[in-house]
Amino acid sequence: MTETTFTKPIADHLERFNRSLARQMRSSVPLLNLVVRYLLRSRGKQLRPMLVFLSAGAAGGITERTYIGAAMVELLHTATLIHDDVVDQATMRRGLASINAVWKNKVAVLVGDFLLARGLLLAVEHREYDFLHATADAVRRMSEGELLQVQNFRKRRTDESMYLRIVGDKTASLIATCCRIGAISAGADDDTQALLGTFGENVGIAFQIRDDVLDYTSRTAILGKPTAHDIREGKITLPLLRAMASADPDEAKAIGQLVRSGPLRNGSVERIVAFVERHGGIESAMATAQQLVADAIALLEQLPHSEYRTMLAAFARYTIERNK
Amino acid sequence: MTETTFTKPIADHLERFNRSLARQMRSSVPLLNLVVRYLLRSRGKQLRPMLVFLSAGAAGGITERTYIGAAMVELLHTATLIHDDVVDQATMRRGLASINAVWKNKVAVLVGDFLLARGLLLAVEHREYDFLHATADAVRRMSEGELLQVQNFRKRRTDESMYLRIVGDKTASLIATCCRIGAISAGADDDTQALLGTFGENVGIAFQIRDDVLDYTSRTAILGKPTAHDIREGKITLPLLRAMASADPDEAKAIGQLVRSGPLRNGSVERIVAFVERHGGIESAMATAQQLVADAIALLEQLPHSEYRTMLAAFARYTIERNK
Numbered sequence: 001m002t003e004t005t006f007t008k009p010i011a012d013h014l015e016r017f018n019r020s021l022a023r024q025m026r027s028s029v030p031l032l033n034l035v036v037r038y039l040l041r042s043r044g045k046q047l048r049p050m051l052v053f054l055s056a057g058a059a060g061g062i063t064e065r066t067y068i069g070a071a072m073v074e075l076l077h078t079a080t081l082i083h084d085d086v087v088d089q090a091t092m093r094r095g096l097a098s099i100n101a102v103w104k105n106k107v108a109v110l111v112g113d114f115l116l117a118r119g120l121l122l123a124v125e126h127r128e129y130d131f132l133h134a135t136a137d138a139v140r141r142m143s144e145g146e147l148l149q150v151q152n153f154r155k156r157r158t159d160e161s162m163y164l165r166i167v168g169d170k171t172a173s174l175i176a177t178c179c180r181i182g183a184i185s186a187g188a189d190d191d192t193q194a195l196l197g198t199f200g201e202n203v204g205i206a207f208q209i210r211d212d213v214l215d216y217t218s219r220t221a222i223l224g225k226p227t228a229h230d231i232r233e234g235k236i237t238l239p240l241l242r243a244m245a246s247a248d249p250d251e252a253k254a255i256g257q258l259v260r261s262g263p264l265r266n267g268s269v270e271r272i273v274a275f276v277e278r279h280g281g282i283e284s285a286m287a288t289a290q291q292l293v294a295d296a297i298a299l300l301e302q303l304p305h306s307e308y309r310t311m312l313a314a315f316a317r318y319t320i321e322r323n324k
Numbered sequence: 325m326t327e328t329t330f331t332k333p334i335a336d337h338l339e340r341f342n343r344s345l346a347r348q349m350r351s352s353v354p355l356l357n358l359v360v361r362y363l364l365r366s367r368g369k370q371l372r373p374m375l376v377f378l379s380a381g382a383a384g385g386i387t388e389r390t391y392i393g394a395a396m397v398e399l400l401h402t403a404t405l406i407h408d409d410v411v412d413q414a415t416m417r418r419g420l421a422s423i424n425a426v427w428k429n430k431v432a433v434l435v436g437d438f439l440l441a442r443g444l445l446l447a448v449e450h451r452e453y454d455f456l457h458a459t460a461d462a463v464r465r466m467s468e469g470e471l472l473q474v475q476n477f478r479k480r481r482t483d484e485s486m487y488l489r490i491v492g493d494k495t496a497s498l499i500a501t502c503c504r505i506g507a508i509s510a511g512a513d514d515d516t517q518a519l520l521g522t523f524g525e526n527v528g529i530a531f532q533i534r535d536d537v538l539d540y541t542s543r544t545a546i547l548g549k550p551t552a553h554d555i556r557e558g559k560i561t562l563p564l565l566r567a568m569a570s571a572d573p574d575e576a577k578a579i580g581q582l583v584r585s586g587p588l589r590n591g592s593v594e595r596i597v598a599f600v601e602r603h604g605g606i607e608s609a610m611a612t613a614q615q616l617v618a619d620a621i622a623l624l625e626q627l628p629h630s631e632y633r634t635m636l637a638a639f640a641r642y643t644i645e646r647n648k
Contacts, residue, residue: 029468031475083437087430106411106474109433113407113440114467120444121460129453136445143438144353150430151355 006315009307010053013062017049017070024071024122025115035099035111039078042096047315048073048178054315055182055196057308058300065185068126072135073178075119080142080174082112087146134180134193138173145169149235157260158236160245164205172204195299199312202296207319209289212237214324216276225266226273232264238288240272243281251275289320330639333631334377337386341373345395348446349439359423359435363402366420371639372397372502378639379506379520381632382624389509392450396459397502399443404466404498406436411470458504458517462497469493473559481584482560484569488529496528519623523636526620531643533613536561538648540600549590550597556588562612564596567605575599613644 007014018040025036049070056066084090085098086108092098100108120139123131145166152158152166179200183193216239218227230237236259244252255275258268276282293316300316303309331338342364349360373394380390408414409422410432416422424432444463447455473490476482482490503524507517540563542551554561560583568576579599582592600606617640624640627633 027464027468029471029475032468032471080437083433086433105429107471109407109410109436110467110470110474112433112437113404114464114471116437116440117444117463117467120441121456121463124453124456124460127453129448129451132445132448132456136448139441139445140351140438143434143441144351144356146434147353147356147431147438150434151353 006054006311006318007050009057009311010050010062013053013066014046014049017053017067018043018046020067021071021074024075024118027114031107032111032114035103035107038096038102039082039099042094044094046074048077048174051175051178051200051312051315052182052185054308054312055179055200056186057182058303058306058312059183059188059192059196060186063185063187065126065128066182068122068128069131069178069181069185072119072123072128072131073174073181075115075122076135076139077174079112079115079119082108082115084146086112087150130184131181134184134197135177138177141169141173145171145173152236153234158241160238160241163236163238163241167205167208168201171208172201175204175207176200192303195302199296199299199316202292202299203316203319206289206292206296206316209238209285209292210320210322213239213282213285213289214322216273216282218324226270228269228273231259231272232269234259234262234264238285239276239281241281242284243276243279246281246284247275247279286320293317293320330378330635330642331374333381333635334374334386337377337390338370338373341377341391341394342367344391345398348395348399348442351438355431356435356438359427359431362420362423362426363406366418368418370398372401372498375499375502375524375636375639376506376509378632378636379503379524380510381506382627382630382636383507383512383516383520384510387509387511389450389452390506392446392452393455393502393505393509396443396447396452396455397498397505399439399446400459400463400466401498403436403439403443406432406439408470410436411474454508455505458508458521459501462501465493465497469495469497476560477558482565484562484565487560487562487565491529491532492525495532496525499528499531500524516627519626523620523623523640526616526623527640527643530613530616530620530640533562533609533616534644534646537563537606537609537613538646540597540606542648550594552593552597555583555596556593558583558586558588562609563600563605565605566608567600567603570605570608571599571603610644617641617644 022040025040027033027036052070052073053062053066056062081093082099085093086100086105090098091101099111120132148169149166152162176197177200179196180193183196212230215228215230215237216226219225220227231240244255255272258272296316297313300309300313346364349364351357351360376394376397377386377390380386405417406423409417410424410429414422415425423435444456469490472493476486476490500521501524503520504517507520536554539552539554539561540550543549544551555564568579579596582596620640621637624633624637
């Protein structure tokens, strides 16, 4: 199953959506339009607009309001990606040079601000105040989650509750908002909105756990060494936390000291990866992700059967089955 | 007349406002609270909240809504200052180290995002949708204005209409919004809202012109040399544009080439400053600022007499009379 499969029942909607998105990002400033054209060319998987459309379909039906909601979340998401690349000094994004790499930080910060404001104000212009209420929490959580991560990174010390909070804030909050906004745009009642919100929060956390697991299980193409970007960068994620919890305290303590000792050499990275594998960190983290997805799919049973509901469930499964 | 004079009729309001602002900026993330405490300590003149309160008073009376409006504009303004310092790689702000200097770009970008979102969502939480409609345009214009300036700076080529557009977008749009939001918070009718919005736009442009003039007229404390930061950075402002328009075409062309020739040496800077002085650039720019202020004050005559109205007029005069 690939990402395109989920979009089958909404393919026409997504095509029309992309045309209107290009219009909504347009400005009277040539430099801004240049950056926007570049962004539209390097478009990602658009999982978030897809979730808005599928949730709307599953909650009663896609409407004109669904388009506004999908554009809003895509603008907010794009804004955070651009600023994340500035924050992480990333030079690549989706196989192309990042905005900060091409136009410098200056332009990347300003374009991110423009798109963040555009996203929120698009809802204002269309008087979609319910969308704004549904988004308020996520927008706050996204910047708080990033800042929590920066703070924890500096200390190189985290625990499972902090990990789950950061994942919830940074990743799941916007995915939950997508599903909730889809339901609102379909005119669904409060219970259905809350149900799809919880579905999204679960799937969002599972999605990030899978990302963090893949970072431990992937091997580089040429030498077959662990990629393990996170641990190289000092990021402590669930597989390591679970391995530390199941190892004997002395070994866990030694690994903890190694992680906090600063930039890691290849030998240290391989030692940590082996530790995580030996103590079942991968399986334990995946079990949590699987439970979250099972709970999410069980929630969907409360909605009437539809091809949209089927695709939401398929997407939930995909988040933990994917290998990249 | 100093800035504190204008706040006389609203001193108690501003004090209460500052206590509530501190609450609104609070977060559950310790790092964010640390930055916010630093920001509150290095608070500026708070001209924007002051304009919200004075406009509300002049338009019918300060209400609880006025506090929300004032907090919203101050949060948006603070967010743009923090991002401006990242964009300009500024190390100082209001006599203290800038956020990017203390905590690096990473934190500055994220805190700016948090405050930008906080400002807009504060209005959402209080269902102050009219504030959002009044602000939508300014938020778009602020990022567009910054980007226009970046774009023009790269070309080192600008004309008076471009200069006025950038000044209007970057500076005047938010000041106009402050006055308009004050009127809305007082329950004033559309005409009064529009009148105060125009007052703010005029005063905002005059304010920036005065800033740009002061950059030509100020001298460094020790050597008495022109500060002329703008022209050193390649920024072309109204005094230079007016001087070029009144000089003979050959001389204007030579100065234009000098400005575009790249980083300027001290001798070149002094030559440009002398050119601006000789061709009446200062006086011509100030005449425009004076006309804008006169028009703004004339508009106020349509409002009933009040101490708030008197202070708005005094503030308008101050924007062009100040020497720093």
